Amino acid sequence: MDLFDASAISAPELAARIGPSTLRNRSGGPLYLEIADELRRLIESGEVSAQTRLPAERALSISLDVSRVTVASAYRHLREGGWISAQRGSGTYVSPTSSMPAWSTLAGDRDTATLEFVNASPSASPLLAAAYGVASERIRDRFALGGYAPSGLFELRESIAAYYRGRGVPTTVDNILVTSGATDAIHAVLSTFTEPGARVLVEHPTYPGVVELVHSLGGRCIPVPIDPDDTDEFVPAADRAARQSAPTLAYFMPDFSNPSGARLPLGTRRQLSATMHRHAVLTIVDEVAADLSLDGPPDIEPFGAATPDVATVTIGSTSKTVWGGVRVGWVRAEAGLLARIAATYARRQLSASILDQLAAVELMGKYDEVRRARADISRVARDHTVALMRDRLPDWHFRVPDGGLALWCSLPDGIRSSALVAEAHSHGLLLAPGLRFGTGYAFDDHQRIPFTRSLPEISSAVDILARLSSGIGQTPARASSRPEAVV
8 A cells, every 4th residue: 555745735735645436335334434434544544644735615616516515514523632733724634643742751771661552662682691792891991091991992893893794795994883872883883874855665564763853853754555465565665755755865764674574585575675776766775683593594694795885774773683782883885974963973973982892792693593582582471472472463564574573453443552651651562652662643553562671571462452452442443533642
């Protein structure tokens, strides 16, 4: 399904999306409510995005071949529900989404939260303590120095470069910038290349931090729908979006995308990389989850390996394979691009922690063991979560991912993630609403369930969700009010 993202939608386009079937297969209720419900569905799914200007009543009535009074009544019904608003002298617009709280406030304090399932962040690797032991000894030799390494310690950059060479991508230390975690890496890259008004292609659903950051930089995210069961369709969808929107950047997660869990096969990622290069779109590749394979091949050719190096900027991190508390991320890019990113990053951060970097050097030296340890732990947790969900929440639908750290669940009819999250919070279970992973009102019918906590905690969380799911209204009745922000 092609998502529409623009400042306005024409009457013929909107009529085609509402579809003649809406007028033929009526439920017996008033026609204006049928039209209003279908338009609300388009807004909720993201096909018609927030702040889009809708066609005038007369124009839409002609395209739908209904009376103007019918369209006016449909618009009035949606205005009363808060989905659209009329601006005098300007037209009718899809209402902006409610203001969401900062991501960090959703999780609270993980050390004191009863059941924190907002972040898909695993516990520390069993190899971490020994790595810090080595680092604490090695750091003594550096106490006489200033304590800063603006581009990262040479030995860590060489370790990361060797990691890419082992995956078949020629890389030297001049292609690596070490950052204080993946978030800093993403911020540095997007801040370097996102001009005001720029358009950035993103998977839909996608990582919430990117949507927020692009918006803060004055850019706009262009959502491209991704289906983990049919990833080949992502290439033509991205091609259409690039033709229609003329983006300058794309942000993709080709391996175990957050939250969908999608992984692009070799042929698909090669086609997608070539397509973005043909459109002169610089692709930012988030590989934070690339080493989280639980089934199947542990590695697929890195995205962009078959296209010119200037077409791709890659972001990596130890946060998912090792631990989020190790603040080590990196950017891999062609030397000219990397110099621009490094200049941006220098204005934000002097250096990543030297102790963390030394620990990362030790861990990169035995990275195959690190990956196996994480896979063993995560596989047990995933299978435990899947079994519980199928038993206790049989009406929740999800694809069992081959890797990653979470399930992306489609909720039963009538259950909204925003309402479920609010109710779960009162029972001590903290979750991120599905709305946070999309643009506009999309994905309030989905819920991400990380399998990164202990097995007893996962069991407790599913037990709470099972009780709440049966208690929250599941009647697929006509919804007249839009979802509110979750606190």
